[in-house]
Amino acid sequence: MPKAVEKTVKIGVLGASGYTGAELLRLLIRHPGVEIALLTAERRAGQHMRQVFPQFSPYALPKLLAIDAVDWKAEALDLAFCALPHATTQTVIKDLLAAAPTTKVVDLSADFRLADTAAYARWYGHEHHAPELQKEAVYGLPEIYRQKIKAARLVANPGCYTTCAELPVIPLLSAKAIDPDAIVIDAKSGMTGAGRGAKEEMLFSEVAEGFHAYGVGHHRHMAELDQEFSRAAGREVIVSFTPHLLPINRGIFSTIYVRGLKTSADGLHAILSRAYAGEPFVHLLPFGEMPQTRHVRGSNMIFIGVTKDRIDGRAIICAALDNLAKGASGQAVQNMNLMLGFPETLGLEQVALFP
Amino acid sequence: MPKAVEKTVKIGVLGASGYTGAELLRLLIRHPGVEIALLTAERRAGQHMRQVFPQFSPYALPKLLAIDAVDWKAEALDLAFCALPHATTQTVIKDLLAAAPTTKVVDLSADFRLADTAAYARWYGHEHHAPELQKEAVYGLPEIYRQKIKAARLVANPGCYTTCAELPVIPLLSAKAIDPDAIVIDAKSGMTGAGRGAKEEMLFSEVAEGFHAYGVGHHRHMAELDQEFSRAAGREVIVSFTPHLLPINRGIFSTIYVRGLKTSADGLHAILSRAYAGEPFVHLLPFGEMPQTRHVRGSNMIFIGVTKDRIDGRAIICAALDNLAKGASGQAVQNMNLMLGFPETLGLEQVALFP
Amino acid sequence: MPKAVEKTVKIGVLGASGYTGAELLRLLIRHPGVEIALLTAERRAGQHMRQVFPQFSPYALPKLLAIDAVDWKAEALDLAFCALPHATTQTVIKDLLAAAPTTKVVDLSADFRLADTAAYARWYGHEHHAPELQKEAVYGLPEIYRQKIKAARLVANPGCYTTCAELPVIPLLSAKAIDPDAIVIDAKSGMTGAGRGAKEEMLFSEVAEGFHAYGVGHHRHMAELDQEFSRAAGREVIVSFTPHLLPINRGIFSTIYVRGLKTSADGLHAILSRAYAGEPFVHLLPFGEMPQTRHVRGSNMIFIGVTKDRIDGRAIICAALDNLAKGASGQAVQNMNLMLGFPETLGLEQVALFP
């Protein structure tokens, strides 16, 4: 194994009682290069992880702390994962980096994803609480921003919906191969994407044996798509995007309708093939084959398929990933590996769990 | 209760061992105007329904016969529901109507849905076996073709995907309110839509906890959409349509992306509101509210919602129905009621089963 | 139809925003003899049912009230269903019957099921708030207490677990055909049995794709089993009982291990067959066949199966019902029918919804 693995780095997980926190632990417990040194969870402070997530019962882990009880300087973390709610995040990271400026941070919230302070204020209804850090933050999509991530102190881990739309679409926009004004993204997500908050509409009996759309026409993930698609296209891009809730735990599936500009559907496939050759976590299926969420469950993979529509000049692209893995915590560990000099795939080699 | 109910009509269900057959029985057992006189099921001939579907164990029902053992003339059915596989259907109905020309037929297969013999041959790869009956058949979407259905001898019950796309879109095309060249239909179906045939890809462990698209770019339901949308628009309409499989038993959900021609999203809502005023089984939600499949489960309802996209001039329409009820057997009973002079809602009053 | 149906009675549902409330409405909307005159829901007071349960959107229903806003005398209800939380129930029913003594009540909570005030205090940790009514209340298991229910003003609707254990076991205890000291009941329930309260452990992602036991060794339903089993046996009976949670919406399944006292397994089957001959909602399967929850979903049926164990002198009995129907609201309507002189099956004829 590579030399980097021999050194052990100190890692903290802020917000360990949610699903992305649990997924970080699942991966980090078996990551050969890290020591899990700090865990926080506000309402569960003082408890053991086994009381919050019994699957960790066999493992020795630090007790859960409240964030206010943490001395960032004394902890001297090499890196902190921040899996906290929107807005709280901004204050916590600001405090953390003020006290321990050499600690690196991967933030799993949406708080540092938008580079434009005006766009942030428009979508979230208030000024950003840490605008300096907002400027510093690097958007953590490794396949697009690998070099910047390696050098970053603060990485904004992308959203699950957006990862599953950006990876298949960005290379096509960059190549000016599709019409930027005629992109329709119909997205479907498993329930863990909605978090662990106890809400009536998330109860088993409200979700099982049914399906619905939500946030139609105005979902916040759109801001992130706008930003990355516009960067790729070199002009403003606004897409139709509809999120839906699937009665499954894990999985995001994007069905993407595009119109080619001179490029045929197999030409689009070829562009993606070139863009992702050698990428360990992006798997492009043979032309005409389509992915399924179940085949990436628990892995850090995104599977992408491209086929032609029966209408000339149009193509349909489908992408599938595990929203907790490549859509959140897996990608966060991938970013950590880049930021700390580990091999990019370290601790992320799990084969998908199917069935 | 209306007078029509007092007379009892003799009904047969051909293909009673599949899911649409079972759903017909669920409805017909409690329909006050009918007697279930004949049940067929090829591989289960000689068995009782309780061996095929134990939920019918408490009810007295005729034994299952093979179709070859049936004397159509002697049976003297008032109406037969035909829930048989593609192609077989054409021969069986031809024989049935030759022997018993006064029996009426509601066919739940796709065999008589296409009026154009050339379109049929193109999509199905062979000439139709009963072209005369193909001409006679009426497309059984009651909200659109009610008067024709009342007078029909042979009704082709629409597909589940198509019902869930046609009801929300046809009035908009008829009113020339949307661009016929920019319709994208992203459709999702529960597993019962795939039938009861024992196939590996339909096993519980292949389906649960996952999601995927299938038949992308070339699904046969498109032929039916083309026909009905073109009729409504008065010109050729071809749409982008992608079906997906949901890990649920019952439910179809259509997410439909349209572009208005001078008409705003709330204008589209108003058109649908006028089109379906007084319809017992079409429920238009208030503007901006979206349906869920679970709220129509087991009922003969379709729920439709309309909202505006954030992109000016575009709207998103969602529709939900139960693929076995309004998408198949419920609609078939609705057609039967029209054909036999019963009140249209008779036996179809079930309130949705949620949770 | 029988004469009783022609008269319309005024019905109230207290606690209409929970699952048993919704199931009552599903049944009562189509019940030909009743008018739904009053609906209450504390936290949703002022709202329409369609905001609480969108499946009722097509139906005209009274607005939701807070209980304090109700004048019981003025309402002059013929019967009120009480689907309120434990303890609150006692006070509400006491007030209601004080103000409107001729209103009848079917209570779906556990508050009036135990006849013994000492047993109540022991299991619930406090004295009963309405001991006079506790004495008056009749245990609402129609197949066992039909005559008493007909004459009752206050009926305590049995629990879902207990109905699914008592119906298969009581006739065997009454006939002294099984050893009362060697009964093991392993029970499994769908999630709707846990109600609609927003709790973390009831979230979709906590429940789907998993299974567990709960309340092992000390579940409150045991008190009710003790009471009814002891009544049937004419001596004290205490059973081993373990409840489990199934990742399904509806359904209770009991696997019951018994030892015969001189009676063989088919002898036990014969006893149940005699006990339930003619019962419209108890369906005993042929000896050796076992029920499935899916075959009773949405119906008011209990299916019971009996087979012999491979160990001589032992039998295994399985029973399945829909916890919201025969396990709660269906049985409550059955009790209402008895109390108000309707035919017992009126409004409860739905055939099970499978698949």
Added chain:
Amino acid sequence: MPKAVEKTVKIGVLGASGYTGAELLRLLIRHPGVEIALLTAERRAGQHMRQVFPQFSPYALPKLLAIDAVDWKAEALDLAFCALPHATTQTVIKDLLAAAPTTKVVDLSADFRLADTAAYARWYGHEHHAPELQKEAVYGLPEIYRQKIKAARLVANPGCYTTCAELPVIPLLSAKAIDPDAIVIDAKSGMTGAGRGAKEEMLFSEVAEGFHAYGVGHHRHMAELDQEFSRAAGREVIVSFTPHLLPINRGIFSTIYVRGLKTSADGLHAILSRAYAGEPFVHLLPFGEMPQTRHVRGSNMIFIGVTKDRIDGRAIICAALDNLAKGASGQAVQNMNLMLGFPETLGLEQVALFP
């Protein structure tokens, strides 16, 4: 890492197109000590694994062969996993070991689990086809037979139901702490335990949203339980055992009712605690806590809980494992590790996937 890992051994998987085959591949692809040299699958011979299980699409694996096309001597496998159907297995292993006597075999079928040829013939209705090998085979429950397994050439991997019942019960029988004549095992299994054969009763729509028992009173797994329980108790033990099907993919849950002989429930807990101290894959929960299948999903762990019943002298023990992991392929890899001199936990360190 230990020295053993450096050497690479050649492994074959016979029957790679089923679920236990896929699970073996999931684990072996990441096992640092093995090379996957041979894969067979009769009906899929000539295909790539990606056509059979698309989750393996990113990995280079040998093409699928038919068994008849394999030259066992030339392959010179160090070890073969045999995941073939009952009966076929006996012939294949006989031929394999005749041709390549130094190849070791872990058999995942039931064919070599029963040591008694008479018991085999009684339960399976025919003489064993390889009685010599039946004598040679070692029962592969590592926590009980570790030393024998290390020395074995042919290991019979235990069944999933039986592993989940034997591990919690065997130490109690060995210690004569429970009444061997009063054990009731109520077992529930996820659907993958039923395999990948396309059968109607295993379709998604037949299984989802429901629950049932099967094989009540006469399931073949009982033979294996009888053998191991009788060995442990030193006398004949026959238990009441009922299997049920859960609408989940992975997971076995056993609810076990026992009566102590002088030993209290916490005494039973103490016996298990001593028996499994230091075992890497058996996790005993604190007294009174109960396991859940979801907390072991995808891991090789069994979680066990013990509590007292409310009836004096009785205890309830619950156990949960993943039927494809510790219940089949994980345990098979554990056996391989023992047989080939690898550290026992190598390649089996995955933390459970929850949610």
